[in-house]
Amino acid sequence: MEIHVITPEQLHRQRLIDVASCVYPYVNAIHIRQKSWSSQEMKRFTHQLLEQGIPASKLVLNGHPLLALDMQLGGIHLPEQVQLAESASEHECTRIRSSLRVGRSVHSMDSGKRAEQEGCDYVFFGHVYATSSKPGIPPRGLVAVKELCNTLHIPVIAIGGIQPQHVRELHAMGVAGIAVMSGIFEAEQPERQLERYQKELTKAEATKIQIGSDPE
Numbered sequence: 097m098e099i100h101v102i103t104p105e106q107l108h109r110q111r112l113i114d115v116a117s118c119v120y121p122y123v124n125a126i127h128i129r130q131k132s133w134s135s136q137e138m139k140r141f142t143h144q145l146l147e148q149g150i151p152a153s154k155l156v157l158n159g160h161p162l163l164a165l166d167m168q169l170g171g172i173h174l175p176e177q178v179q180l181a182e183s184a185s186e187h188e189c190t191r192i193r194s195s196l197r198v199g200r201s202v203h204s205m206d207s208g209k210r211a212e213q214e215g216c217d218y219v220f221f222g223h224v225y226a227t228s229s230k231p232g233i234p235p236r237g238l239v240a241v242k243e244l245c246n247t248l249h250i251p252v253i254a255i256g257g258i259q260p261q262h263v264r265e266l267h268a269m270g271v272a273g274i275a276v277m278s279g280i281f282e283a284e285q286p287e288r289q290l291e292r293y294q295k296e297l298t299k300a301e302a303t304k305i306q307i308g309s310d311p312e
């Protein structure tokens with residue numbers, strides 16, 4: 097299972113750098129999701145992360161597809177309603193899709209199917225659990241996660257309110273990974289907290305192997 101971490105908007109820039117620098121070896125992707133930042137700010141911040149030794153392949157920009165292409169990052173992530181073609185020409189879209197991992201946030205079965213049809217490499221689906229990051233919107237729950245996982249042929253990554261104790265049940269629903277924001281960036285000891293997530297991922301995956309293996 098993959099682990100993605102996502103930068104929260106409200107934290108101090110140095111805190112984002114510190115946390116990203118200590119967790120990057122153990123995660124599949126770090127999403128830079130600073131919606132209020134200009135391309136220049138995104139670029140500067142991305143350079144700062146690269147200077148910390150974080151590989152470009154692990155960095156994903158939320159939006160800013162041309163910048164991600166230019167900096168040869170690992171991927172871009174699109175909000176549910178944003179089309180790649182809004183900020184890139186047809187030729188650039190083709191280059192982006194062939195060289196970057198392109199993900200999209202979805203919140204329903206229909207938009208999950210659309211993301212698959214348009215050629216997205218994976219979707220984030222959420223928010224699965226109640227989270228202060230999405231105030232006032234009811235969580236979508238595990239049944240919806242399972243339905244989406246059973247329907248799509250691309251990886252479904254669960255997001256929203258995910259704590260280490262949720263990992264096993266999410267795995268049982270068929271998710272390909274988890275995406276976590278406050279659970280890591282707001283933890284007192286982010287590295288220790290990441291270990292807890294990983295321990296649960298390892299346990300969940302081991303359970304699957306036991307169930308799937310043939311008896312002697």
Ligand SMILES: Cc1nc(C(=O)O)sc1CCOP(=O)(O)O
Pocket residue numbers: 102201202220221222223224227228229230255256257258275276277278279
């Ligand atoms: C950024 C984001 N997108 C969501 C979605 O449902 O698409 S939920 C979410 C917040 C995730 O933060 P936390 O791990 O702190 O709950």
